[in-house]
Amino acid sequence: MSGSRESEEERVVSASRTIDAPADVIFELIADPSQQPSWDGNDNLAHADAGQRVHHVGDVFTMVLTGDGKVRENHVVEFDEGRLIAWMPAEPGGQPIGQLWRWELQPDGEDRTIVTHTYDWTKLNDEKRFKRARATTDARLLASIDRLASVVTSR
Numbered sequence: 001m002s003g004s005r006e007s008e009e010e011r012v013v014s015a016s017r018t019i020d021a022p023a024d025v026i027f028e029l030i031a032d033p034s035q036q037p038s039w040d041g042n043d044n045l046a047h048a049d050a051g052q053r054v055h056h057v058g059d060v061f062t063m064v065l066t067g068d069g070k071v072r073e074n075h076v077v078e079f080d081e082g083r084l085i086a087w088m089p090a091e092p093g094g095q096p097i098g099q100l101w102r103w104e105l106q107p108d109g110e111d112r113t114i115v116t117h118t119y120d121w122t123k124l125n126d127e128k129r130f131k132r133a134r135a136t137t138d139a140r141l142l143a144s145i146d147r148l149a150s151v152v153t154s155r
Helices: 023-031 033-038 128-134 138-153
Strands: 012-019 046-047 060-065 071-080 084-090 098-109 113-120
Touching: 012 084, 012 138, 023 033, 023 084, 023 098, 023 113, 023 138, 033 060, 033 138, 084 113, 113 138
Parallel strands: none
Antiparallel strands: 012 113, 046 060, 060 071, 071 084, 084 098, 098 113
16 A cells, blocks of 8 residues: 555544433434534534424435535435434535544433544545545544534523
8 A cells, every 4th residue: 555545443533431421412413413513523513494303314404514505415324313414515516525424322321422523534535635634633523522512501
C-alpha cells in the first residue's frame, strides 16, 4: 500500500461518553434533524427544516451546511428506535458519497446513557473530500457529544 493511501483504521473515528439522561430523551435530539445544528461539534450544520424526524431505515432528511449553504440529503442506513441511528450524506438527488455518521446509545441505568458517535469514511473515494474527512477527529466527535449533553441536561 502506498504511503498516500489511508488505512481503514484511520478512516473510522469514534468517541464515547456517559450523559446523565435517559436514552430516549437523547435519541429524540439526534433523530430530529432540526435539533442537530444546536449541538453539532463540527460546526458544519446551519439548519434543517422541522418535521423530518427519522423513524426507520430508508428515511432521507435534508440539512443546509454552514459556509456554502449547500444542501445534503442524509440517507438513513441503520436504525433502532432509542438505540441506534446512522446515515450517509449525498448530494441532492445523488447516491451517498461514502461517509457514514453513526450514533449508538446504551442505557446505563434509568437516567444515564453511554453515547458513542462514529464517523466512518472508509467508502469515500472523492479525494477532494479527504482533507475535510481527515479533519473530523475524535475530539470533534466528542465535542458533538459534549454539546448534546449540554442541550439535554439544560432541558
